[in-house]
Amino acid sequence: MATSVDFVEFVCGQVSGTGAVRYKKMFGEYMVYIDDKPLLLVCDNTVFVKILPCLDELMANADRGYPYNGAKEHYALDIEDRDLTTAVIEALLPVIPIPKPKKKKADKSVQVGDLAALKKWDRINKQDQKLLLSNVFCRTCGVTTIVNYSINDDKFGIVLCGECKQCGTKVARVIENEWFGGK
Numbered sequence: 001m002a003t004s005v006d007f008v009e010f011v012c013g014q015v016s017g018t019g020a021v022r023y024k025k026m027f028g029e030y031m032v033y034i035d036d037k038p039l040l041l042v043c044d045n046t047v048f049v050k051i052l053p054c055l056d057e058l059m060a061n062a063d064r065g066y067p068y069n070g071a072k073e074h075y076a077l078d079i080e081d082r083d084l085t086t087a088v089i090e091a092l093l094p095v096i097p098i099p100k101p102k103k104k105k106a107d108k109s110v111q112v113g114d115l116a117a118l119k120k121w122d123r124i125n126k127q128d129q130k131l132l133l134s135n136v137f138c139r140t141c142g143v144t145t146i147v148n149y150s151i152n153d154d155k156f157g158i159v160l161c162g163e164c165k166q167c168g169t170k171v172a173r174v175i176e177n178e179w180f181g182g183k
């Protein structure tokens with residue numbers, strides 16, 4: 001049984017005032033973040049929190065359960081008990097870290113933003129492509145060559161988004177439709 005959006009909204013209401021609240025759907029269930037920290041796991045319309053020493057006293061009488069197959073045992077939080085919920089969140093906030101963003105793999109190859117853009121790019125002859133790639137403005141270096149770029153479609157043409165070859169600063173260049181005979 002999955003969690004209903006109504007229930008997640010109710011959970012968010014119950015924790016309002018403890019910090020910046022948002023939720024994210026993950027594998028069919030929901031994670032509720034407070035101040036960007038993943039604190040409440042909502043599965044089957046039940047709110048789960050990690051079993052951590054900081055909750056030993058608060059959750060001594062709480063039910064325990066497994067949010068999903070293969071999950072660690074969690075406490076089931078009585079979300080209707082607003083005082084308890086607030087106390088649990090206040091105990092968890094200093095303990096649970098903000099997840100680090102996943103590092104993007106450095107990729108030397110061209111990433112295709114979308115196929116339409118790539119088709120337009122392919123209509124430009126190789127010599128002009130080279131000219132365009134080596135004629136990108138970097139606010140640090142001035143005119144530079146763009147590397148690690150992706151090609152994205154744009155209403156004015158296409159946009160190359162990448163990095164300055166010399167300093168690594170993010171740079172972009174719009175290539176107007178005229179370059180590939182578009183309108």
Ligand SMILES: [Zn+2]
Nearest residue numbers: 138141164167
């Ligand atoms: Zn630069």
